[in-house]
Amino acid sequence: MFSLYGLLDKAIKKGRLTVVDAKGVTREFGGQEPGPEAAIRFTSSSAALKILLNPELNAAEAYMDGHLVVDRGSIHDLIQVFYANKRHFDLSPSQIFWRGLSRKVRRFQQNNVLSRSRANVKAHYDIGEDLYRLFLDRDMQYSCAYFPDGPETIEDAQTLKKRHIAAKLCLKDGQRVLDIGCGWGGMALYLAHVADVEVVGVTLSERQLAVARRRAEILGVSDRVRFELIDYREVTEKFDRVVSVGMLEHVGAPHLGAYFLNVRDRLGPEGLALIHSISTKSPPGVTGPFLRKYIFPGGYSPALSETVAAIEPTGLWLLDCEIWRCHYGYTLAQWRERFLANRDKAVEIMDERFCRMWELYLSIAECVFLQGSSNVFQLQIARERDTAPISRNYIEAEECRIAERETEFLDRVVASAQQALDE
Structure with a gap:
């Protein structure tokens, strides 16, 4: 038997x-x-x-x-x-x-219509910032960090991630930027300090929205960094740049086409978008039952093949595709270690069963990226083929320029997250 x-x-x-x-x-x-x-x-x-x-x-x-x-x-x-x-x-x-x-x-599992998307976001992101503060960096970046040299701390690696994305957005003063899935506001506020740009961040998490808005107030940039509690499908304004980090995983395969049509329609004539998402080297598949039931209801990390297939009918140019292989595994390893170091506090905030569930989540996710087939892609897409330089040489130069500017603002922007959470 x-x-x-x-x-x-x-x-x-x-x-x-x-x-x-x-x-x-x-x-x-x-x-x-x-x-x-x-x-x-x-x-x-x-x-x-x-x-x-x-x-x-x-x-x-x-x-x-x-x-x-x-x-x-x-x-x-x-x-x-x-x-x-x-x-x-x-x-x-x-x-x-x-x-x-x-x-x-x-x-059916991934049919994230508007009402279902709101419920899914609440199930994961509105469980309380006190838990996330136990393992995230001080800027509350809840997405893959960037480890170009390998041994960076989570704080440094998250800064390198934001710097890399900012460089690939090719920002110019006076532009308008849409941040789809803005989280606790860190990316939007970073971009607003990298360049003299106006940023609109959208989220379905009420708790994240409150923190993001308070951060903008603390930093004195509420006049040009605005956060709204709306779905990306409800945005009607035009923008020069669109950035989306760790949000495509909540769209669902049936809505990928509509998502990229929406990105196209939000971009102006010379618009450019940077889409950062978990993906896989494997063909399109399904989300595991544990993660789907307990961690990310409605969540799905699209394969590169189905993502590109969704972009092609929009008429947008895919200017660049960058694959991050082990970076999320390194990120999750540090998150898991930090969570375990604060596990007693996590039990006080939630309970023992929840902490066992969260340990499983962080451990499974880490192994998926370091031993399994998962990766992360960054897609740079635009309405016109020459919106970005035709070689990647500009990225390093732009990162160096941004790094010099960071000394003027980085500590204040990062500290604003902790101040807003403490209030």
């Missing part, structure tokens, strides 16, 4: 997993090749069967509910064992079944 232990015996080749069932029987799996190791124990006799039936979701819920306990190593070690052997787990009958079912209903 097919069992979870049969699956583990076939799947685990790299590393080692020790399992103690609810009756105290110990089993060892793997060991053929070196790799990560962990030891777990089931406190419920039904846990193994439930995990067999739907491994990804039910294993996560078993850990969250205390039916799966990590006795040696950490939950991150266990996740690493899984990802080291993921291709074997993916061939299990239950995984094939659930993946196939998800593909059939993915248009």
